[in-house]
Amino acid sequence: MYEEVEIEEGGVGKLQSALGRKWQHWLDLSAPHTGARWALSAFIVLIYCIRVYLINGWYIITYGLGIYVLNLLIGFLSPQVDPETEGPILPTSKDDDFRPFIRRLPEFKFWYSLTKAFVIAFTLTFFNVFNIPVFWPILLMYFIALFVLTMKRQIKHMIKFKYVPFSFGKTKYRGKDEASNGSGPRSAE
Numbered sequence: 001m002y003e004e005v006e007i008e009e010g011g012v013g014k015l016q017s018a019l020g021r022k023w024q025h026w027l028d029l030s031a032p033h034t035g036a037r038w039a040l041s042a043f044i045v046l047i048y049c050i051r052v053y054l055i056n057g058w059y060i061i062t063y064g065l066g067i068y069v070l071n072l073l074i075g076f077l078s079p080q081v082d083p084e085t086e087g088p089i090l091p092t093s094k095d096d097d098f099r100p101f102i103r104r105l106p107e108f109k110f111w112y113s114l115t116k117a118f119v120i121a122f123t124l125t126f127f128n129v130f131n132i133p134v135f136w137p138i139l140l141m142y143f144i145a146l147f148v149l150t151m152k153r154q155i156k157h158m159i160k161f162k163y164v165p166f167s168f169g170k171t172k173y174r175g176k177d178e179a180s181n182g183s184g185p186r187s188a189e
Helices: 012-030 034-055 059-077 107-124 136-160 176-183
Strands: none
Touching: 034 107, 059 107, 059 136
16 A cells, blocks of 8 residues: 655655655544544553653653643633634524534544643653753642633533533434334334
């Protein structure tokens, strides 16, 4: 499917292009496997947390990572079209068309950015130049306050404009064909 690329003069661009295509191919293959992707991410997060705990340092990297993850989470929970600035996204009368919830940051991009951030942060923990001495309890308190205030604002926004960014717990309706296929009496042959 992909060509073998030899490294020659000027061949670095070809190699980079081939590696980029191969990486994109693997990402495309992983897209439908949501559970496996998130399990891999959870493992990477766990390894990062264990490393930071055991080496007892690199708290400023962890704080920056936390702020970045919070930013990703807000993008994941926010609608693509902000009802505050561009009008309501849900129908307000029976004549309005229903527009489904579309995230500002899709699940795959959220997963990919989160995983990439943890891999980069893990790599940074191997370089002493990034181990800036800080009093970590202050960073932790500040991050918790930032998280609580940001999520409070986001939840108020969700309640005000009546949108839920998750699909579990929502009512699922069956079409006419689906309802008659499995639940109706069988016809005599």
